[in-house]
Amino acid sequence: MMPQQQPPSLWRQILRQNFRELESLAHFLELNQEQRDQLLSKPGFSINVPLRLAEKMQQTSLDDHLLKQFLPSKEETTISPAFVSDPVSDGCFRKGPKLLHKYDGRALLVCTSACAMHCRYCFRQNFDYDREDKSFDEEIKLVAADSSITELILSGGDPLSLSDQLLQNLFDKIQLIPHIKRLRFHTRFPIGIPERIDEAFIRLISSLKIQVWFVIHVNHANELDEEIFSRLKDLQKIGCIILNQSVLLKGINDDVTSLKMLFETLVNHGVLPYYLHQLDRVQGAAHFEVETNKGMWLIKELAKQLPGYAIPKYVREVAGESNKTPILF
Numbered sequence: 001m002m003p004q005q006q007p008p009s010l011w012r013q014i015l016r017q018n019f020r021e022l023e024s025l026a027h028f029l030e031l032n033q034e035q036r037d038q039l040l041s042k043p044g045f046s047i048n049v050p051l052r053l054a055e056k057m058q059q060t061s062l063d064d065h066l067l068k069q070f071l072p073s074k075e076e077t078t079i080s081p082a083f084v085s086d087p088v089s090d091g092c093f094r095k096g097p098k099l100l101h102k103y104d105g106r107a108l109l110v111c112t113s114a115c116a117m118h119c120r121y122c123f124r125q126n127f128d129y130d131r132e133d134k135s136f137d138e139e140i141k142l143v144a145a146d147s148s149i150t151e152l153i154l155s156g157g158d159p160l161s162l163s164d165q166l167l168q169n170l171f172d173k174i175q176l177i178p179h180i181k182r183l184r185f186h187t188r189f190p191i192g193i194p195e196r197i198d199e200a201f202i203r204l205i206s207s208l209k210i211q212v213w214f215v216i217h218v219n220h221a222n223e224l225d226e227e228i229f230s231r232l233k234d235l236q237k238i239g240c241i242i243l244n245q246s247v248l249l250k251g252i253n254d255d256v257t258s259l260k261m262l263f264e265t266l267v268n269h270g271v272l273p274y275y276l277h278q279l280d281r282v283q284g285a286a287h288f289e290v291e292t293n294k295g296m297w298l299i300k301e302l303a304k305q306l307p308g309y310a311i312p313k314y315v316r317e318v319a320g321e322s323n324k325t326p327i328l329f
Contacts, residue, residue: 010198011193011195011196011198014051014193014195018048018050018117020046020048022040022043022047022071025047025071028054029054029060030059031060032060038074039072040074043072044076045120045122047072048115048116048118049071050192052192052194056222065222065252065253066220066222066223068249068252069119069220069252070118072120076287078287083285084281085126085282087280087317088317089320092319092320096138097138098111099143103323105150107146107149107152107153108155109136109139111157111162112156112157112159114156114161115157116158116189116191116196120285121288122282137173143177149179150179150180151180154170154183154184154185155186158189159187160190164200168204171183180210181210183211183213184213186215187214187217190228190231191216191218191223191224194227194230195231197231197234202234202238205240211241212241213240213241213243214232214243215243215245216243216245216271217244217245217246218244218262218266219249233269236270243274244271244274245275246277247277248278248290248314256301260305263306263311264306264310267309267310272309272310273312274312276295276299276313276314276315278314278315292327296314296327314326
């Protein structure tokens with residue numbers, strides 16, 4: 001008798017509801033023809049928007065803090081010499097098909113090209129992903145051979161796109177490396193599909209014997225809701241530390257009110273603001289860039305209104321530097 005096929009997990013069923021066509025998303029948002037004409041009908045970087053986020057967007061308008069992060073604008077076709085396909089020089093730090101080693105003590109595993117959503121400013125949208133091998137054996141051997149690496153970062157795409165079984169297989173290999181003391185997830189999944197943090201996933205993370213960190217990515221408070229924080233709280237209850245990183249984006253969060261609301265909302269739920277990134281200059285994202293002078297002013301103003309732990313480090317990534325470069329005020 002053939003084994004009975006298990007139904008897909010709830011989070012996978014929800015993932016299938018993502019908007020992946022411009023026309024269907026524009027129809028859902030009730031955009032008129034004039035508004036649709038401002039959009040890029042065939043973007044080089046595909047559309048991918050969770051239903052949860054689309055439901056939070058203002059209908060009949062292009063001027064929405066969430067929508068502008070995910071809807072392809074014709075501004076993406078503007079050519080700017082300073083904006084390139086690999087703005088952080090990932091290719092120069094590739095030690096294996098899926099392993100990046102930029103900074104002392106830390107290595108990053110590009111687990112998958114799959115993601116819960118496609119942000120229009122994504123610095124890794126042109127990354128040459130190896131889509132075949134999910135064993136990560138070559139990368140694990142490289143990490144095991146370098147005892148200076150004490151932290152492994154799982155990124156992508158989004159590592160939570162992997163099945164629990166693939167993650168379990170990966171964890172089993174990581175935990176055999178004695179010098180790995182910390183495991184860090186970089187993920188946007190809980191923001192678009194918090195159902196990914198289900199009981200099975202909590203059990204899986206609970207089984208780990210090393211310290212686990214989650215760095216989520218939220219740019220505006222409107223992305224958040226109580227369900228998201230409830231799922232994050234489940235991770236906190238089992239000892240996971242949760243940080244947030246944001247990107248400073250023109251017309252989205254480049255004002256004191258938006259950033260203050262975001263950072264206060266996060267710390268009220270035990271999530272610490274970690275980084276506020278100056279935009280990585282990826283091709284097609286020039287219209288999102290905020291001048292650093294304004295960014296420094298924003299941090300200075302926020303420091304007057306928020307406790308120190310609620311103020312993230314304002315940084316940029318400079319290819320070849322030994323760490324994120326602080327932008328001081």
